[in-house]
Amino acid sequence: MALLARLRESYLLHSFLRDPVAVGSFIVVVLLVTAGFLAPVLAPMNPYDPAQIDVMDSELAPAWIDQDSSFLLGTDSQGRDILSTILYGTRVSVLIGLGAVALQAALGIGIGLISGYAGGRVDAVLMRVADVQLSFSTYMVAIFLGAIFQATFGVGRYEQIAVPFLIAVIGLAEWPQYARTVRASVLAEKKKEYVEAARVIGLPSGRIMWRHILPNTMTPVMVISTVQVANAIMSEAALSFIGLGMPVTKPSLGSLIKSGFEYIFSGAWWITLFPGVVLVLLILTINLLGDWMRDFLNPKLYKS
Amino acid sequence: MQPAARFRSTHTSSNKKNPMFAFIVRRIAQAVMVMLVISVIGFAIKTAVGDPVRDLVGVAVSAEERARLSEELGLNDPLPVQWVRFLGGALQGDLGQSFFFKRPAMEVILRKAPATLELVLAASVIIVLVSIPVGIYAAVRPRAALSRLLMGGSVVGVSIPVFLTAIMLIYVFAIHLGWLPSYGRGETVRLTSWWETGLLTKDGLLHLVLPAISLSSVMLPLFIRLIRAEMKEVLEAEYMKYARAKGLRPWRILLVHGFKNTLLPVITVGGVQLGTMIAFTVLTETVFQWQGMGFIFLEAVERADTSLLVAYLVFVGFMFVVVNTAVDIIYGLVNPMVRITGRK
């Protein structure tokens, strides 16, 4: 409760509430995420359950256009209710986004800490690897990993492990961002006296890194984390769109858009539009929050 | 800038060239290292996933025939030996046979490469032509309504995935308005045995418009923000004030004094972003059915055509390495501090 009280008094809350964009984005994000996670409760049907789908219902227009259709946002090519699929799909997207960021953060922070603290050869090698991987662009790495995996294991087995797989792929593709950020912080902190003091006392390196240096590197980590979640969601959508992401039977927003795209020429625009809108909204609001957080935490801003 | 150019050639003494030379050598050495790593990865994929026997003769072959072919192809040799062989082949352009196309994988890639390269070129041109003036304008007049609109637009732009932009563009311009074609490259002209260009026909150019805009939309917001941020910092710099105090014309101050300083970090970022752009060609080509490398790559994945996959990996890897090294070297040449000291 003391934490809550401190939060209420804090500058963070005060500054946050003053910015309408930040507050608005936050509300939208919370709404979308909650709707996603409450999908089993909110959705009219379960789009993953083949028993509930009737292929005769396919490609029906949204209820407010076509009076016959009982589906609020229409149905897709398999007869799945778009609204339900969007809800479940949002859940999958957010899950993968958060999971991937957790993985890349854990990996990246660990490597960044070691690299920055150890210095010398270790640092040089690790950072070279990070640089090269970054220069290949994380999307490319994700696409390659996805492609190799699919080519190796085939599509059938793939469906069962799609979600953990995507988390792994996106996580592995993006760790360099975290590593470089944390390493830069570590290098700056290493020079400070409290590190010297800890070493003189005789604390083991691991402990110094974990308990002393790490907390001080949290600020930049927090700044990039929000944006990275948005990026991860976008990566997952992109992978799904080209067929290397969520399978058609368990669609996420990206794969919905993909299946909808084929029908755009025949006029069933709703299959692409609604998932598209939700996806953009999700990414946009997370990005806006990330922008706010970066502006808030960045001391340079106070110069102006 | 004339006087400086004159001075550069006549007044650098010979021991100033050495650090730059060493710098270039180091970069190239690094590039070679990375290519070797890529070759290892490519080889690993090929060995683990690929089936060269199948690639050559198909699946309807007896077990003895397979065993014989395996021996002939040297597939039972120790891995390092195979890797060297693979490397040798790669250096000569031989990366195996595409199972689906029944042709050397490299040849398939090379035939499709021009499509992707032209697309990337067109998108780059758009980015340069748009982001520089917009970025500079937004930096010089930050409070103008137009600036705010553009910056706001760029946040939204960053949040829309490239394939959605592509789909939207198709829907509006191709389906609804019917102004532009919605898929394919259009009419192409054969320049060499493998280069078919879409740049020389009006039809080809029309087909290029929407895909190029889609592709550029990914990077545009980033570059605009980058140029604006750098320009803003530069505008505050002391040397800008000093240039004003010397009575120089505003255009000269902005372009000669300011812009060159802005360019340096932009070049670095730009080089790296090229990599991302190539990744996005995969997405864009899918939407527009653009017969480029990315499109072929996805088909290879679907068909488990390993040789093609590996060929794509190696080719793209090679392009990345070349571009990044080139950008690094260009940066070194442009930035006087690197040029003189040989270090960044």
Place this chain on the structure above:
Amino acid sequence: MKIQPQDATATPRLLEVADLTVKFALRKGTLPAVSGVSFNLGPGERLGLVGESGAGKSVTGFAILNLIAKPGFIESGQVLFEGRNLTALPEDKLREVRGDRISMIFQDPMMTLNPVLTVGTQMIETLKAHRDISDKQAEAIALEKLRKVYIPSPEKRLAQYPHEFSGGMRQRIVIAIALLTNPALIIADEPTTALDVTIQAEIMDLLLELCRTENMGLILITHDLAVVSQVTQKIAVMYAGRIIEMGLTQEIISNPLHPYTQGLIRALPQSGSGRGARLEQIPGIMPSLYNIPKGCAFNPRCPKKCAICSDETPALLSRGSGSLVACHCV
């Protein structure tokens, strides 16, 4: 359009600043950075503009050339230079004066010189902006000026970049740039503050010598009284945006009239005072420009204040000895 160099002695005064007021329009309010500043300079005369940080001296220097950037603006006053009012000139005419008839030297040459352009480029461009001459001629003039500031091997220097020089050399280059057009006046804003102490003396000596030989006027903006006492002929002491004392250097140094100036002089370490003597300080700090005290701005810190000091702002008036002082209690 390039103007022909004027004969600076044709007009009696080189520079006349009359009642200059510069303000900054900020969100929190309007700051009076410079209020009613007036002084004159004859051809070849050297004036020191002295004061603590924030006193308004740099702003005055920039205002002379109308280089104040938004949100600052010149509210009122005139700057008469060679017979023209610089505050009323349009931008393109001002550009002809800047860098040509009046040159500026800034504080830190590493920040002032553009790191990505060669010294040669930065010198030639100044010349070509003001004179219609060829590259070769410009190069010759540049070399001549580099020699004047005692830079060895000037031919090699033109192709080099600023970061290849030491701090002292860089400032010499800046001075050389200032000399390129044979200006009538140099405004030097803290020219030695960013340099090592040993180099400071060298640079000031150089500046002094050049002003003498080239018959250039100098406005030296600094907080360093010691430097001012050796280089300038007149001093104007500024506080919170106003000139509070002005007169001949020797007179002000030996016989300061305003309590603030007296405090400044006393605060200088004297070589004659015994060991262990404390450095005298003026208690308090200069007020923020948002909160300038009513009446005389110095009154909260003044040892001599009387009742009227917190009501009426003292005017800058002449006191017998030839100095002007703005104080009720002198």
